[in-house]
Amino acid sequence: MRAAPYLLCVPALVLFAGVVIVPLSMTVLLSFHDWGQYKGIEPVFILKNWHEVLSDSYFHEMFARTFRVAFFVTLLAALFGAPEAYILNRMRSPWRGIFLLVILGPLLISVVARTLGWALLFGGNSGLVNKALMGMGLISAPLPFMFTEVGVVVALTHVLMPYMVLAVWASLQRLDPQVENAAVALGAGPFTVLRRIVLPQVMPGILSGAVIVFALAASAFATPAIIGGRRLKVASTLAYDEFLNTLNWPLGAAVAVLLLLALIAVIWGANRLVERRYAQVFA
Amino acid sequence: MSRNGPIALTYHVLFVSFMLAPILVVCFVAFTPEGYLSFPTDRWSLRWFYAIAQYPEFISAFWRSLWLGAISSAIAVGISVPAALAIARYRFPGREAMTALFMSPLMIPHLVLGIAFLRFFTQIGLGGTFTGLVLSHIVVVIPFALRLTLASAVGLDRSIEHAAVSLGASESVVLRRITLPLVLPGLVSGWALAFINSFDEVTMTVFIAAPGTETLPVRMFLYIQDNIDPLVTSVSACVIAITVAALLVLDRAFGLERLLIGRSAGHGR
Numbered sequence: 142m143r144a145a146p147y148l149l150c151v152p153a154l155v156l157f158a159g160v161v162i163v164p165l166s167m168t169v170l171l172s173f174h175d176w177g178q179y180k181g182i183e184p185v186f187i188l189k190n191w192h193e194v195l196s197d198s199y200f201h202e203m204f205a206r207t208f209r210v211a212f213f214v215t216l217l218a219a220l221f222g223a224p225e226a227y228i229l230n231r232m233r234s235p236w237r238g239i240f241l242l243v244i245l246g247p248l249l250i251s252v253v254a255r256t257l258g259w260a261l262l263f264g265g266n267s268g269l270v271n272k273a274l275m276g277m278g279l280i281s282a283p284l285p286f287m288f289t290e291v292g293v294v295v296a297l298t299h300v301l302m303p304y305m306v307l308a309v310w311a312s313l314q315r316l317d318p319q320v321e322n323a324a325v326a327l328g329a330g331p332f333t334v335l336r337r338i339v340l341p342q343v344m345p346g347i348l349s350g351a352v353i354v355f356a357l358a359a360s361a362f363a364t365p366a367i368i369g370g371r372r373l374k375v376a377s378t379l380a381y382d383e384f385l386n387t388l389n390w391p392l393g394a395a396v397a398v399l400l401l402l403a404l405i406a407v408i409w410g411a412n413r414l415v416e417r418r419y420a421q422v423f424a
Numbered sequence: 425m426s427r428n429g430p431i432a433l434t435y436h437v438l439f440v441s442f443m444l445a446p447i448l449v450v451c452f453v454a455f456t457p458e459g460y461l462s463f464p465t466d467r468w469s470l471r472w473f474y475a476i477a478q479y480p481e482f483i484s485a486f487w488r489s490l491w492l493g494a495i496s497s498a499i500a501v502g503i504s505v506p507a508a509l510a511i512a513r514y515r516f517p518g519r520e521a522m523t524a525l526f527m528s529p530l531m532i533p534h535l536v537l538g539i540a541f542l543r544f545f546t547q548i549g550l551g552g553t554f555t556g557l558v559l560s561h562i563v564v565v566i567p568f569a570l571r572l573t574l575a576s577a578v579g580l581d582r583s584i585e586h587a588a589v590s591l592g593a594s595e596s597v598v599l600r601r602i603t604l605p606l607v608l609p610g611l612v613s614g615w616a617l618a619f620i621n622s623f624d625e626v627t628m629t630v631f632i633a634a635p636g637t638e639t640l641p642v643r644m645f646l647y648i649q650d651n652i653d654p655l656v657t658s659v660s661a662c663v664i665a666i667t668v669a670a671l672l673v674l675d676r677a678f679g680l681e682r683l684l685i686g687r688s689a690g691h692g693r
Contacts, residue, residue, distance in 0.1 A: 149510035150522055152503045153566070157525055160559050161537075164544035168536070171543055225439045228432045240436070242671070242680055244443055250667045251624045253644045254660035258446025260652055261453055261461065269449065299446060307684060360533030362627040363641075367648055377535045377627070384539060384631065397539045404533065 172395040182390055190395035200396070207376040207400070210293055210365070211358035217298045218354045222305035223347050227339065229306070230313045241310070248303040256364045259296040263287045263368070288370045296368045297358050304357065305350040312346025345419045352411045356404050376400045447664060454661035456654050472658035482659055485643040489623050492554070492639060496561035497569065497618035501611055503562070504570040509603075512577035530567045537564065538631030545632060552634025560632055564625060565618035572617060572683070576610025613678040620670060 172190055175183040194200045229240055247255060262269045263286035271283040286292035316339070324334045362377040369375065374382075376396055383393030428436070456462050457469035476482055504526075510516075511523055529537065541560045542551070550556040584606070588598050604611075626641035633642045640663065647656050674683060 143516075146510035146514035146516045146519070149506035153507040153526055154522070156503060156562065156566075157528075160541075160544075160563055161529070164540035165532075165536070167543050167547070168540040221439065224435065228428050228436050231428050231432075233427075238681075240440065242675055243440060245680060245684055246668070246671050247443060247447065248684070249620050249624065249671055250447065251626070251641050251644070251660070251663050253626055253641050253648065254450055254663050255446055257644075257648060257652065257656065257660050258448075258450045260648070261449050261657070262446055264461065264652075296446075299442065302443065356531070356533070360535050360627075362535050362630070363645055367645070377533075380535060380539060381630070384542065390543065394539060394543070397533075397536050401533060401536045408531070 168394050169398055171391055172398050174391040176389050176391045190392045193392065194395045194399055203374050203379055204376060204399075204403075206290065206374070207359055208403075210290060210297065210375060211355050213294045214297045214301060214358040215351050215355045217294070218302050218305040219347050219351050221298075222302050222350070223309045223343065226306045226309035226313060227335075227343075230310065244306055245303045247299075248307075252300055252363045253367075255300055256296055256367045259292070259299065259364075260287065260367055263292055287368065288372055290369075290373065292368045293365050293373065293375075297361055297364050300361070300364055301354045301357055304353045305347075308350030308353065309343055309346045312343045312349075316342055345415055348411065348415050348419075352408055352415075355411075356408055359404060359407075360400060450657050451661045451664060453654060454658040458654070461652065461654060461657070472654045473662070475655055476659055476662070479655070481638070481643055482640070485638050485640040488554070488637065489640040492557055492561055493619040493622035496558050496622050497565055497615045499558070500562045500566045500569040500618050501573065501615045504566060504573045504614065505604075505607065505611065508570055508573040508577045508607075512574060512580070526570050527567045529564050534564065534625070534627040538628035541628065542631045552632070552637055554637055556632055557629065557637060557639070560628060561622045561625065564628060565622050568617040568621055569614040572610045572614035573607060574610075576607045580606050609678070613674070613683055616670075616674055616678075617683055620667070624667075 171182075173186050173188070175185050175187050175189060177183070225244070229237060229244070232240065263271075268283070268286065270286060271280075274280045275283065284291070286295070320342075321334055321338055324338050329337070360377055361375075362381065365373070365375045366378050366381070369378065377400070380393045380396045380400075383389045383396065387393075452463055453461060454472055455468045455470070456464045457467045457471060507522075507526060511519060537560070541556065545551045545553070545556040545560075550559070580603070585598050585602050588602050593601070624641060625639075626645055629639050630642050630645060633639060638646070640659075644656060644659060644663075671680070674680060
């Protein structure tokens with residue numbers, strides 16, 4: 142019977158070996174192949190693509206933009222999502238469930254449909270967002286949102302916000318309300334309770350939400366492609382272009398593998414940080 | 425539990441409006457009577473919903489997405505059940521590593537998976553085929569199927585099975601009459617969550633779908649890349665309506681919170 146668990150895992154193992162590990166290895170290999178306009182892909186081992194991706198300032202700028210967008214999306218999601226999760230957690234029974242559904246539901250609605258909504262809201266000078274901002278007297282002339290980083294950041298923050306709320310919500314569920322009550326009984330004001338009691342305990346939730354949001358924002362495709370258009374390239378839209386328009390697959394593979402490596406480094410580093418700093422919370 | 429003050433409630437209203445605004449805008453614009461993008465003010469019209477019927481590529485893409493989601497989720501659940509039983513019941517070397525491997529499609533960017541599958545399927549002659557789509561979708565939905573089947577396998581009361589064995593049931597009878605019926609709710613919710621994720625997947629599919637095997641989100645994305653007109657808003661409004669309906673059913677049946685957070689997340693710690 143020692144073999145039983147392995148036998149049960151065989152179908153999944155076969156699938157992952159054949160359809161995940163092999164294709165990923167092939168992609169890494171592909172990034173070392175040569176490519177020419179007329180000769181196509183040549184299965185040789187060269188560092189040309191990697192050299193180009195790592196030394197060309199065009200790629201530097203594009204990767205800088207990708208991670209800048211991801212950083213601001215993560216920051217905005219944490220800044221606005223965490224308080225909302227807290228408010229949600231303090232709601233009464235029917236409302237809590239209803240609004241949780243309203244806020245987490247968009248996660249399951251097509252990304253294309255949600256991004257289309259932002260394209261309609263931003264749309265040119267007559268876009269609803271500009272009309273509202275001008276109506277409130279916040280701006281005097283319409284701001285460009287379409288084809289700008291600001292527009293991509295706003296739309297991506299909306300798309301990924303549920304992940305942050307979900308992560309903070311999950312950590313709030315582990316919170317003992319008695320600790321809050323004890324702080325109040327000992328004379329702490331609501332702000333002190335929030336800062337000294339609640340925030341330190343939900344910080345791991347915020348950080349794990351931030352890791353998820355950052356990873357998804359840096360590799361998001363549909364939203365930057367629609368809002369950013371063809372002019373504002375990020376790593377994913379650039380890789381798409383190399384694969385389906387320029388047909389320089391090896392270069393596109395190098396961009397994608399580099400993005401994957403950068404994300405693995407960020408996730409691994411963040412997890413190390415969380416585990417070291419908040420070991421006592423998990424213990 | 426203390427209540428939220430007026431500032432908190434104002435913030436909450438603004439937050440919910442932010443979350444709903446783009447979704448509602450799509451649904452509103454879909455009812456425009458004009459030939460261009462505009463908000464219907466005094467007149468509402470269904471003309472753009474009727475117009476979908478004249479674009480067979482949207483209709484066929486919709487059916488393809490439906491079949492793709494149903495088939496790949498069913499296979500993903502079929503593969504997940506034995507794996508979940510193994511992970512839930514046995515302590516064996518490599519158990520943690522295998523769980524991490526099966527959950528890895530959640531962490532690998534779909535962009536990278538799309539590129540990897542494009543290269544792989546082109547090499548083995550499955551490029552742009554429905555079979556290729558099914559294989560790739562099984563991979564990306566397995567974590568969802570596995571998480572929920574695992575949750576129900578972990579929560580299973582083994583003493584019921586032991587009782588059946590002591591009453592003389594054979595191993596296959598126990599599996600068929602006791603174990604599978606008990607994990608069925610997890611199986612169904614796992615399938616449903618997997619289906620929704622397959623139905624919405626665009627980033628990976630856009631790389632591997634060819635003309636003729638495009639899924640609905642891919643068709644919509646390519647259409648929007650060319651131009652945004654009321655037709656694509658009415659298609660999106662239909663997709664939103666279907667998803668919301670599915671969401672309400674799922675929430676009633678299983679509870680959305682349980683579905684999304686998954687009870688087995690911290691298991692084993």
